Amino acid sequence: MRWQAYHTPHSLDEALALLSEYAGAAQIVAGGTDLILDVQQGNHAAPQALVDVTTIRGLDQIVEEDGWIIVGAAVTHTTIEAHPRIRRYGAALAESCSVVGGPQVRNVATIGGNVAHALPAADGTIGLLALGAEVQVCTWNGVAVESTWQPLLSIFVGPGMNNLAPNQMISAFRFPAPGPHTGSAFDRIMRPQGVALPILGVAAQVTLDAAGARAVAAAIAVGPAGPIPFRALESEAILLAAPSLDDAAIDAAVAAAQGQAELRTSKHRASKAYRHEMLAVLLRRVLPRAIARARSWTTPAG
Numbered sequence: 001m002r003w004q005a006y007h008t009p010h011s012l013d014e015a016l017a018l019l020s021e022y023a024g025a026a027q028i029v030a031g032g033t034d035l036i037l038d039v040q041q042g043n044h045a046a047p048q049a050l051v052d053v054t055t056i057r058g059l060d061q062i063v064e065e066d067g068w069i070i071v072g073a074a075v076t077h078t079t080i081e082a083h084p085r086i087r088r089y090g091a092a093l094a095e096s097c098s099v100v101g102g103p104q105v106r107n108v109a110t111i112g113g114n115v116a117h118a119l120p121a122a123d124g125t126i127g128l129l130a131l132g133a134e135v136q137v138c139t140w141n142g143v144a145v146e147s148t149w150q151p152l153l154s155i156f157v158g159p160g161m162n163n164l165a166p167n168q169m170i171s172a173f174r175f176p177a178p179g180p181h182t183g184s185a186f187d188r189i190m191r192p193q194g195v196a197l198p199i200l201g202v203a204a205q206v207t208l209d210a211a212g213a214r215a216v217a218a219a220i221a222v223g224p225a226g227p228i229p230f231r232a233l234e235s236e237a238i239l240l241a242a243p244s245l246d247d248a249a250i251d252a253a254v255a256a257a258q259g260q261a262e263l264r265t266s267k268h269r270a271s272k273a274y275r276h277e278m279l280a281v282l283l284r285r286v287l288p289r290a291i292a293r294a295r296s297w298t299t300p301a302g
């Protein structure tokens, strides 16, 4: 590889000051499972320097604060998959991270890298999106770090493109600690010999009323279903308007998602027609699982 410097900063200030100094000639690296392959395969020019964000204190932590579950950008898929709180109260995220690559990939690959790489089918991203996640973007203003929470979708520009400037990075993600009667789930279809990205992935979260009949909140994320990760807003509206979450409501939500999603044929994965059919299959798996989890809700301990 051809970079000339490899930095291991211990704080956000240090990392962002370095990135600013290089003014675009340095690249952030976390697990390196996307970036290093991209450089090796010539899809990405070798940066002059790499700034490793996995050495930044606190970036590999999962904490619960003021009603939010906060996941540091350098948390690995393995950690998310095994985290009891996320398994129980953010199942869509735990399930989506649990299928990324194999164990070797999941042990080093991070949720921050998954999101920043900005592929519309990235599994962890689809899981986060269904949980209503926000992203924390940190900016070096020349003197100090400023950070803002913003909707996850706001950083995506197109396939493989985010809108982060050279003096910015992602430090964390957060999603609301779920209220009562909330459940989520994720599933995907992958070619048996497939590497890296699924044919299609779907995640959903629903919150039910106390009777467990009507949806009072719903979120459905699908990828790839357009140039950026996709929320099936019309399907969500149908679930919210339905008098009960029965087969008719799910059928209507499926039809709306199939109508709204921008599915396409990709050379190595699947045809548009196959993805159209699989969207129905996945929604009919994921929605009933999320609903069943919402119905069997128990209050989180501690």
Ligand SMILES: Cc1cc2nc3c(=O)[nH]c(=O)nc-3n(C[C@H](O)[C@H](O)[C@H](O)COP(=O)(O)OP(=O)(O)OC[C@H]3O[C@@H](n4cnc5c(N)ncnc54)[C@H](O)[C@@H]3O)c2cc1C
Residues within 6 Å of the ligand: 027, 028, 029, 030, 031, 032, 033, 034, 035, 036, 037, 053, 073, 074, 099, 100, 101, 102, 105, 108, 109, 110, 111, 112, 113, 114, 115, 116, 117, 121, 122, 123, 124, 164, 168, 169, 170, 171, 195, 196, 197, 198
């Ligand atoms: C064999 C294999 C199988 C895979 N299978 C899957 C799969 O099933 N599903 C899936 O979704 N992905 C898969 N991937 C892709 C990859 O592993 C994931 O996207 C992973 O989460 C990337 O994280 P990383 O830490 O390795 O990112 P890196 O490669 O270190 O970085 C990726 C990009 O994000 C940027 N970046 C990293 N961290 C930050 C940050 N904090 N702020 C701003 N920018 C940042 C980097 O500059 C780079 O542009 C696979 C990859 C391999 C090699």
